[in-house]
Amino acid sequence: MQNTLLLVDGSSYLYRAFHAMPDLRNPQGEPTGAIYGMINMLRRLRSDYPAAYMACVFDAKGKTFRDDLYPEYKAQRAAMPDDLRLQIEPIHEAVKAMGWPILMVEGVEADDVIGTLAVEATARGLNTIVSTGDKDLAQLVNPHVTLINTMSNEKLDEAGVLTKFGVPPERIIDYLTLIGDTVDNVPGVTKCGPKTAVKWLAEYDSLDGVIANADKIKGVVGDNLRAALDWLPQGRVLITVKTDCDLSAHHISIDESLVAKEESKEAMLAFYKRYGFKTWLRELSGDATAGATPLSSIAKATAGSGNTPAQAGLFNDDGAIPATVISNYETVLTEAQLDAWIARINAASLTAVDTETTSLEPMTAQLVGISLCCEAGHACYIPVAHQYADAPAQLSRASVLEKLRPWLEDDSKAKVGQNLKYDTHIFANHGVALRGIVHDTLLESYVFESHKSHNMDSLALRHLGKKTISFEDVCGKGAAQICFDQVELQRATDYAAEDADITLQLHLAMWPEIETDASLQRVYHDIELPTSVVLQKIERNGVLINKDLLNAQSNEIGKRLLELEQNAYELAEQPFNLNSPKQLGEIFFGKLGLPVVKKTPSGAPSTDEEVLQKLAEDYPLPKVLLEYRGLAKLKSTYTDKLPKMVNAQTGRVHTNYAQAVAVTGRLASNDPNLQNIPVRTAEGRRIREAFVAAPEHVIISADYSQIELRIMAHISGDASLLKAFADGEDVHKATAAEIFGVALDDVTSEQRRYAKVINFGLIYGMSAFGLASNLGIERAAAQSYIDKYFQRYPGVAQYMADTRTKAKAHGYVETVFGRRLWLAEINSPNGPRRQGAERAAINAPMQGTAADLIKLAMIAVQNWLENDHLQSKMIMQVHDELVLEVPESELELVRKKLPELMANVAQLHVPLLAEVGIGKNWEEAH
DNA sequence: CTGCTAGCATA
DNA sequence: GTATGCTAGCAGA
Numbered sequence: 001m002q003n004t005l006l007l008v009d010g011s012s013y014l015y016r017a018f019h020a021m022p023d024l025r026n027p028q029g030e031p032t033g034a035i036y037g038m039i040n041m042l043r044r045l046r047s048d049y050p051a052a053y054m055a056c057v058f059d060a061k062g063k064t065f066r067d068d069l070y071p072e073y074k075a076q077r078a079a080m081p082d083d084l085r086l087q088i089e090p091i092h093e094a095v096k097a098m099g100w101p102i103l104m105v106e107g108v109e110a111d112d113v114i115g116t117l118a119v120e121a122t123a124r125g126l127n128t129i130v131s132t133g134d135k136d137l138a139q140l141v142n143p144h145v146t147l148i149n150t151m152s153n154e155k156l157d158e159a160g161v162l163t164k165f166g167v168p169p170e171r172i173i174d175y176l177t178l179i180g181d182t183v184d185n186v187p188g189v190t191k192c193g194p195k196t197a198v199k200w201l202a203e204y205d206s207l208d209g210v211i212a213n214a215d216k217i218k219g220v221v222g223d224n225l226r227a228a229l230d231w232l233p234q235g236r237v238l239i240t241v242k243t244d245c246d247l248s249a250h251h252i253s254i255d256e257s258l259v260a261k262e263e264s265k266e267a268m269l270a271f272y273k274r275y276g277f278k279t280w281l282r283e284l285s286g287d288a289t290a291g292a293t294p295l296s297s298i299a300k301a302t303a304g305s306g307n308t309p310a311q312a313g314l315f316n317d318d319g320a321i322p323a324t325v326i327s328n329y330e331t332v333l334t335e336a337q338l339d340a341w342i343a344r345i346n347a348a349s350l351t352a353v354d355t356e357t358t359s360l361e362p363m364t365a366q367l368v369g370i371s372l373c374c375e376a377g378h379a380c381y382i383p384v385a386h387q388y389a390d391a392p393a394q395l396s397r398a399s400v401l402e403k404l405r406p407w408l409e410d411d412s413k414a415k416v417g418q419n420l421k422y423d424t425h426i427f428a429n430h431g432v433a434l435r436g437i438v439h440d441t442l443l444e445s446y447v448f449e450s451h452k453s454h455n456m457d458s459l460a461l462r463h464l465g466k467k468t469i470s471f472e473d474v475c476g477k478g479a480a481q482i483c484f485d486q487v488e489l490q491r492a493t494d495y496a497a498e499d500a501d502i503t504l505q506l507h508l509a510m511w512p513e514i515e516t517d518a519s520l521q522r523v524y525h526d527i528e529l530p531t532s533v534v535l536q537k538i539e540r541n542g543v544l545i546n547k548d549l550l551n552a553q554s555n556e557i558g559k560r561l562l563e564l565e566q567n568a569y570e571l572a573e574q575p576f577n578l579n580s581p582k583q584l585g586e587i588f589f590g591k592l593g594l595p596v597v598k599k600t601p602s603g604a605p606s607t608d609e610e611v612l613q614k615l616a617e618d619y620p621l622p623k624v625l626l627e628y629r630g631l632a633k634l635k636s637t638y639t640d641k642l643p644k645m646v647n648a649q650t651g652r653v654h655t656n657y658a659q660a661v662a663v664t665g666r667l668a669s670n671d672p673n674l675q676n677i678p679v680r681t682a683e684g685r686r687i688r689e690a691f692v693a694a695p696e697h698v699i700i701s702a703d704y705s706q707i708e709l710r711i712m713a714h715i716s717g718d719a720s721l722l723k724a725f726a727d728g729e730d731v732h733k734a735t736a737a738e739i740f741g742v743a744l745d746d747v748t749s750e751q752r753r754y755a756k757v758i759n760f761g762l763i764y765g766m767s768a769f770g771l772a773s774n775l776g777i778e779r780a781a782a783q784s785y786i787d788k789y790f791q792r793y794p795g796v797a798q799y800m801a802d803t804r805t806k807a808k809a810h811g812y813v814e815t816v817f818g819r820r821l822w823l824a825e826i827n828s829p830n831g832p833r834r835q836g837a838e839r840a841a842i843n844a845p846m847q848g849t850a851a852d853l854i855k856l857a858m859i860a861v862q863n864w865l866e867n868d869h870l871q872s873k874m875i876m877q878v879h880d881e882l883v884l885e886v887p888e889s890e891l892e893l894v895r896k897k898l899p900e901l902m903a904n905v906a907q908l909h910v911p912l913l914a915e916v917g918i919g920k921n922w923e924e925a926h
Numbered sequence: 927c928t929g930c931t932a933g934c935a936t937a
Numbered sequence: 938g939t940a941t942g943c944t945a946g947c948a949g950a
Contacts, residue, residue, distance in 0.1 A: 478927060478928075479927065581931085581932055581933070582931095582932090600931080600932065600933095601931085601932095602931070602932090604931090604932085606932085606933095607932085607933085608932075608933060608934085609933080609934075629933080629934080630934095633933085633934060633935070634935090637934085637935070638935085666937085669936095673935085673936085674936095675935095675936055675937075676934090676935040676936035676937085677935080677936075678935060678936080679935090679936075680935085680936090684935080703937095707937095708937090847937090850937090878936075878937070879936080879937045880937065881937085
């Protein structure tokens with residue numbers, strides 16, 4: 001770009017590179033992480049943003065005008081860590097060798113140099129790109145100046161600043177002045193954060209406006225503002241980036257001195273050698289072997305590392321596992337090693353497989369390495385994409401996958417893993433179809449002990465008495481977490497090979513428990529294992545989303561929210577954050593003196609929907625809040641979020657179905673959750689219009705009718721209830737006729753509504769108290785309805801009693817298919833907890849059996865689609881509903897067959913019924 | 927940056 | 938009154 005100036009805020013990146021990188025060292029032990037990060041970043045910038053002029057700007061030593069103005073400036077900042085200070089000089093050296101002009105101006109901060117040059121560039125008709133990790137520089141953005149953050153890949157133009165901060169670039173100074181900057185020790189207004197600052201600036205336009213109207217702002221924050229009035233002008237000067245520094249005095253201007261030079265190969269070679277960057281050295285010198293660690297040293301170092309005997313016998317004295325297992329882990333770096341392992345797994349009766357990847361997102365993560373284990377204690381790790389500074393040469397990902405493909409894709413080669421649904425996605429990301437999944441330790445644990453945790457570290461502790469290396473031990477956590485491809489090979493092998501080893505041992509420990517119990521084995525083998533294969537396909541199919549429609553809805557809702565917000569401010573006679581229950585409570589119950597209806601568990605007055613409904617009868621503000629809450633939820637959770645979750649490659653949303661989290665056997669959906677898309681209100685249902693079918697396809701949805709009540713009829717065997725379903729009656733209406741003692745045809749809609757609430761209450765293990773509060777009636781009246789119900793449906797009463805008894809005696813209840821649902825607190829001495837467990841015990845068999853049924857239906861539907869070579873695809877499961885995307889040519893077929901498969905998936909004492917809907921989108925299909 | 931609470935969407 | 942997951946605000950690092 002001939003008309004572009006590229007400025008890098010070197011000082012801000014120094015810190016970020018230092019903290020983002022692991023503690024890398026060269027052979028001499030000198031720290032090199034920040035150097036590595038910095039070089040990497042500059043290389044990428046130069047290729048991504050070719051510019052006529054460029055410079056890397058650093059802070060110089062010495063005081064600046066800000067120190068004179070405010071001695072406390074940056075006073076709180078901790079001294080630079082030694083390990084970073086040691087890297088400053090080398091970084092300057094590297095930047096120069098790379099051909100970048102460096103600017104360091106004594107007495108002028110890097111920010112001010114950047115600001116001044118950006119203004120000069122604009123005056124000369126140039127566009128400026130500022131690469132920084134510091135939000136303060138957002139104040140410089142205008143049509144000719146853009147910020148980029150290479151660490152987060154974020155790009156901020158004028159619109160971007162407005163979106164990110166809620167104020168335009170010309171208000172950033174005011175905004176930052178109000179908030180203050182804790183890093184530089186510049187105070188703002190106490191308790192004023194981003195939300196409040198945006199609110200004030202929206203109300204009074206500018207900092208000067210806020211200052212002029214300071215007396216109008218109520219509350220503690222208003223007092224804080226008034227206390228800060230004297231300070232704010234000074235704060236503003238500190239926050240403001242100078243754009244008029246006299247750089248000419250330092251002979252700096254945008255001329256040939258800011259034109260990048262060729263990288264000096266000789267200097268870089270010397271530099272890489274000096275600091276031990278072997279991969280780059282190899283790259284630059286064109287010598288493929290330079291610096292590669294000899295294989296033998298790794299093999300030696302790794303074999304036998306972590307030589308702890310596993311104390312398997314401690315917890316499993318059934319002899320399934322040898323009492324001591326000596327771990328012997330191998331890093332596979334050569335063709336010969338790989339061939340030896342392929343021979344082993346081809347001969348093995350069962351092999352544990354595990355993948356290491358670049359992220360936890362199943363659809364986008366890339367393979368970093370594979371571990372295998374077919375004999376407890378003997379495992380290997382095959383790294384294929386580790387790329388830290390001096391990583392040894394590895395076999396390529398493509399070649400390893402091609403060599404392993406015949407085995408991976410062979411249905412007859414038995415595999416076990418921990419959540420292989422994830423690994424299946426990873427292999428699919430590279431064009432390999434994982435087959436032959438015969439066991440999954442995640443599902444074994446889930447079927448065996450639904451209520452316990454199923455992650456590998458806790459499983460290893462529980463079943464093998466072994467403390468494993470955790471992912472966090474290896475990669476750290478939070479912001480400082482590194483990608484697995486940055487992990488040093490020996491450490492990676494210790495961790496990854498152990499995972500495969502432990503997986504195999506876990507299987508050997510848990511399988512006997514399941515194998516010897518016919519019900520558990522059936523649930524595991526006939527339901528959970530095949531379900532996981534189906535789920536992987538559904539996730540991969542994804543759901544097509546109309547982004548434009550959602551964006552339009554977001555805009556529309558956004559406008560309405562602004563109106564409601566203003567409306568609320570007027571009613572409250574002050575601005576406040578409508579999203580903050582705390583602030584809302586202060587206004588409602590403090591300022592306006594509204595009555596407290598109920599309290600939250602932690603004692604604060606509640607402002608939830610029920611309370612607002614009640615208060616809305618007498619006051620105007622709660623009504624506004626109700627509409628605001630409803631719309632804000634739709635916008636933030638759905639219309640804003642879903643478009644962002646669309647996969648760039650497929651144009652679809654790919655949820656993740658968690659198969660082992662819900663203790664009842666249900667699935668859970670996350671990232672995004674597709675099981676809570678609104679349906680009750682008209683406003684909410686519009687979101688379903690954005691769940692669309694591809695061209696020449698339709699959405700077909702089928703849901704089980706009254707599934708849990710039917711299951712209650714089946715399990716309880718209650719004659720009246722069974723008859724109602726057998727006769728195909730409206731079950732709520734039938735219940736109402738029984739309770740109110742009237743003929744079916746005389747049931748009023750009010751009576752039916754009551755009966756419906758009671759039916760749902762029964763499924764949830766309700767009490768008279770709960771029923772009363774739900775129906776808004778006296779407790780005694782509720783109790784008499786319940787008594788009447790149990791009198792009319794004695795089988796149901798018996799079932800409730802039996803369930804409680806069984807739960808207390810065994811600690812678990814069962815579904816119709818024999819799934820065990822454990823109730824940890826069923827015998828708790830704590831009354832409320834125990835009662836909670838009793839209600840859960842009553843609900844669990846119904847919810848759990850429904851979950852079993854739809855899982856069986858999913859397996860049946862997938863089998864049918866595949867056996868008949870149909871193009872139709874399952875794309876969602878919502879507890880009692882299956883959603884398919886169907887080519888128009890298969891519409892009639894699916895419309896007929898889908899509900900049949902669902903209804904006939906099991907023969908209960910009641911008929912099962914599935915109802916079908918068809919449309920161009922999910923809303924129409926209902 | 928992390929963990930907590932409040933609130934709310936679904937079956 | 939059962940079972941989930943997600944967002945925003947906020948307090949304490």
